[in-house]
Amino acid sequence: MASVTKTETAAAGPGTGGAGRRPAGGPRRIPRWRRSARPYLLIIPALLLTGGILYPFGLGLFYTLFDYSAGKPQPDMVGLDNYLTIFGQDAFWRSALVTALYAVGATAVELVLGVGVALLLNRSTRLGRVLEKVLILPLMIAPVIAAIMWKLMLQPSVGVLNYLLRPFGLGDVQWTDTPTGALLSSITVDVWVYTPFVAILALAGLRSLPRSPFEAAAVDGAGWWFTFRKLTLPMLWPYVLVAVIFRFMDSLKVFDIIYALTEGGPGDSTVVLQIRAYLEAIRFQRYSFGISYMIILWAVVYLMSMVLVRYLGRVQSRAAGVSTK
Amino acid sequence: MNKDRLTGIAVNAGLVVYFVFALFPVAWMLILSLKPDNQLFNTYFSFSPTLDSYRTVLGGGEVEGVPFVRFFVNSLVVSIGAVALSLLIGLPAAYAAARWKFRGSENLMFTLLSFRFAPELTVIIPLFVLYQQLGLFDTYVGVIWVLQLVTMPLIVWIMRSYFTDLSPELEQAALLDGYSRTRAFVKIALPLVKPGIAAVSLLAFIFAWNNFVFPLILTSSNAQTVTVGALSFLGGDRPKYNLTAAAALVSAVPPLVLALTIQRYLVRGLSFGAVKS
Numbered sequence: 001m002a003s004v005t006k007t008e009t010a011a012a013g014p015g016t017g018g019a020g021r022r023p024a025g026g027p028r029r030i031p032r033w034r035r036s037a038r039p040y041l042l043i044i045p046a047l048l049l050t051g052g053i054l055y056p057f058g059l060g061l062f063y064t065l066f067d068y069s070a071g072k073p074q075p076d077m078v079g080l081d082n083y084l085t086i087f088g089q090d091a092f093w094r095s096a097l098v099t100a101l102y103a104v105g106a107t108a109v110e111l112v113l114g115v116g117v118a119l120l121l122n123r124s125t126r127l128g129r130v131l132e133k134v135l136i137l138p139l140m141i142a143p144v145i146a147a148i149m150w151k152l153m154l155q156p157s158v159g160v161l162n163y164l165l166r167p168f169g170l171g172d173v174q175w176t177d178t179p180t181g182a183l184l185s186s187i188t189v190d191v192w193v194y195t196p197f198v199a200i201l202a203l204a205g206l207r208s209l210p211r212s213p214f215e216a217a218a219v220d221g222a223g224w225w226f227t228f229r230k231l232t233l234p235m236l237w238p239y240v241l242v243a244v245i246f247r248f249m250d251s252l253k254v255f256d257i258i259y260a261l262t263e264g265g266p267g268d269s270t271v272v273l274q275i276r277a278y279l280e281a282i283r284f285q286r287y288s289f290g291i292s293y294m295i296i297l298w299a300v301v302y303l304m305s306m307v308l309v310r311y312l313g314r315v316q317s318r319a320a321g322v323s324t325k
Numbered sequence: 326m327n328k329d330r331l332t333g334i335a336v337n338a339g340l341v342v343y344f345v346f347a348l349f350p351v352a353w354m355l356i357l358s359l360k361p362d363n364q365l366f367n368t369y370f371s372f373s374p375t376l377d378s379y380r381t382v383l384g385g386g387e388v389e390g391v392p393f394v395r396f397f398v399n400s401l402v403v404s405i406g407a408v409a410l411s412l413l414i415g416l417p418a419a420y421a422a423a424r425w426k427f428r429g430s431e432n433l434m435f436t437l438l439s440f441r442f443a444p445e446l447t448v449i450i451p452l453f454v455l456y457q458q459l460g461l462f463d464t465y466v467g468v469i470w471v472l473q474l475v476t477m478p479l480i481v482w483i484m485r486s487y488f489t490d491l492s493p494e495l496e497q498a499a500l501l502d503g504y505s506r507t508r509a510f511v512k513i514a515l516p517l518v519k520p521g522i523a524a525v526s527l528l529a530f531i532f533a534w535n536n537f538v539f540p541l542i543l544t545s546s547n548a549q550t551v552t553v554g555a556l557s558f559l560g561g562d563r564p565k566y567n568l569t570a571a572a573a574l575v576s577a578v579p580p581l582v583l584a585l586t587i588q589r590y591l592v593r594g595l596s597f598g599a600v601k602s
Contacts, residue, residue: 038506042421045414047433057443060451117343123336131344136591138347140584141577142535142552148559148573149350152357152566158366160353192350195343201600204592242599253444256537260556274446281450282542294447305442309435312599 064292070285082292091268091276092293099272099297101183102258103251106190110247113191114198115240119232121199122206132203139196143189147260150189151176179269182262186270189257194250198243205239206232238312238319245308252301273297357570365566378571388558393572396554400576402465403540403550404533407472408480408526415480416522420510422481423488434482438597441478445538448474453542463544471539476529479597483528486598487521488514524590531580551576 064082066075086092121128121135138146153159154175162171176182209232217227255274258264264271264279271279273293281290357365359374385394422434452471453462461467491514499509515522540550555576558569584591593601 038421038425040427042417045418047418047437056448056451056455059455060447063451113343116339120336120339120343123333125333125336125340127337128340131340133585133588134344134348136584136588137351137581140531140535140580141351142537142580144537144552145535145555145573145577146350148555148569149354151559152569153350153353160369163369192347196347197595200592201596204600239600242596246596249442255445256552259537259541260559274444277444277446277450278542281446282453287450287454291447291450294444294450297444298447301442301444302439305439309438316599 060291061295063288064295066288068288070287075288078288082289083296085289086292086296091271094268095271095273095276098183098270099252099254102187102190102254102270102272103248105183106187106194106251106254107244107248109187109191110195110198111240111244114195114243115202115236117195117199118202118206119228121203135196135199137196138193139200141193142256143193144256144260146193147189147257150185150192151261154185176262177266179266182266182270186254186258186261189261190251190254193257194247198240198247201239201243202236205236209235235319238316241312241315245305245312249301249305249308252304253297351574354570354574357566358574360567362565362567378567379575382568382571382575388568388572391554391557391572393551393554393575396549396551397576399465399548400534400550400552401579403468403472403548404530406465406469407476407533408529410469411473411476411480411529412522412526415477416484416515417510419481419484420488420514423485423491424493434485437478437481440474441597443474445474446542449539449542456543461543463547463549465548467543468540468548468550471543472533472536475532475536475539479529479532479594480525482597483525483594484518484521486593486601487518490601491517520590524587525594527583527587528591528594531583534580 065077065079067078067082068075117135121132141149153161156162156172156174156177159175161175162173165171165173174181176185213231213235214227217231222230253274254272255278258270258272258275259278262270264275274297277290277293277297279290280286280293284290356370356372358378359376360368360372361375361377364372381388382393386392422430449471456462456467461470495517496509496513499513500506504512534550535552536550537552540548540553544550544553551572555569555572558565558572587594
């Protein structure tokens with residue numbers, strides 16, 4: 001920050017123009033190039049530190065062009081073979097499908113449940129005000145710890161869930177021992193951890209909505225469902241969308257919940273893409289191959305986040321435009 | 326009147342259903358962790374409670390081959406270290422991004438945000454190879470560095486939103502009084518966003534603490550953290566459910582306590598500044 005000296009004015013601040021007065025005794029001006037370089041000088045360390053990560057990312061991208069593995073420390077250049085192999089593999093498409101099912105399923109349930117809980121809490125019953133204080137609890141428990149907790153409860157023979165279900169004649173559900181059961185159990189843990197996230201954002205949205213449209217609707221005798229569909233939901237959408245973006249992007253790259261709960265099993269039925277990359281790169285030590293998996297997932301996540309964030313920007317500016325009218 | 330009461334009952338019923346789902350697992354962990362060894366599998370809700378599991382887990386020695394207390398301390402060290410480093414570097418960056426519109430500023434910010442959405446393994450696998458060459462594998466420095474991916478985007482994005490909300494007039498007045506920009510930043514702007522800094526630090530600490538995949542792959546025994554350690558209780562031939570439950574609860578305590586102290590700021594934090602309350 002060598003460029004910052006006493007003679008500096010606020011000229012660089014937005015909206016101040018260049019008309020700042022200089023204090024007496026400070027005739028020296030900072031060269032323009034140093035002034036315009038300053039924001040970069042301040043931001044670049046942060047980027048370097050996180051971008052110190054960009055180097056390994058680039059390195060990883062480079063590795064995918066080789067057949068680097070523990071068994072082959074002197075790798076040969078193989079071009080795009082890793083990617084072609086992956087796209088030709090059934091295992092890849094199975095993983096992609098399971099990842100998509102997981103992400104869509106978890107996000108959809110969390111969205112409906114989270115908005116539902118927010119609507120109930122927004123009624124501010126006495127019970128609701130008490131329970132709101134512990135709403136955050138599951139979200140603050142590490143997902144891997146949550147998965148451990150559920151794993152203990154889901155044990156078929158000694159777990160507490162089957163014990164509680166026994167009176168209803170459902171005493172031996174094989175929770176994580178069937179492919180469908182394992183996927184649904186993983187989604188359940190995800191829902192348990194992250195529903196509060198959606199609920200908290202939706203509740204903040206509900207509390208910030210203007211009152212007058214609702215009063216007008218009540219005067220006109222509009223029903224609950226009509227009000228919800230025509231007023232609440234459209235105005236709440238920017239808030240909910242933020243939650244959906246975060247949840248969908250994050251569940252595409254789920255790792256810890258599945259690693260702790262099912263380890264990808266039974267068979268490879270819950271091996272989502274990040275687990276597949278982990279198995280290939282760390283367990284089987286086929287580094288190049290594992291990284292290629294991740295590059296593919298990264299590309300998908302990156303493109304989706306760009307599209308969604310743009311869309312969010314449009315929705316938010318539209319919402320801002322509406323509320324100022 | 327009658328209809329209102331019915332609605333109230335329906336609302337409460339709905340809330341009870343959800344919160345039983347949300348709270349039962351935690352309650353059950355508490356029960357499991359209080360069970361003595363010989364009542365683990367033959368009873369469910371009636372047993373003679375004991376704190377033995379907590380004594381074993383927090384005893385300091387190795388439990389089932391897991392030095393739990395050391396992992397707990399490791400988690401503290403790397404989480405605090407990661408947040409401190411991110412604050413030191415991230416606060417000036419957030420300030421710059423809030424105060425000056427410059428070429429590419431939005432792109433730089435989105436690049437930073439994209440680190441938040443990048444699948445962790447994309448960078449971990451090359452890092453795994455790189456760290457072994459650099460001698461950073463299984464060290465505090467290595468973990469603190471990689472945790473910047475978690476803490477830095479959070480701190481820069483949220484603090485930028487706080488700095489943007491702050492009117493620049495006070496700093497401009499200070500500049501006219503002969504303050505340097507650095508001094509205006511440190512003496513004027515920073516104190517005004519102190520609540521924001523406190524909240525975002527705690528939130529970043531929680532996310533760093535809860536992270537699993539980085540320490541799983543980039544540490545082995547020296548710098549391993551509590552999230553990885555808790556999972557190793559499940560290994561072995563005779564799983565000790567009561568110890569696992571106690572370890573799970575103990576490792577969840579720091580984030581839970583911190584979260585309750587910053588409830589008011591959570592919305593902005595969780596949404597990276599996209600939603601303000």
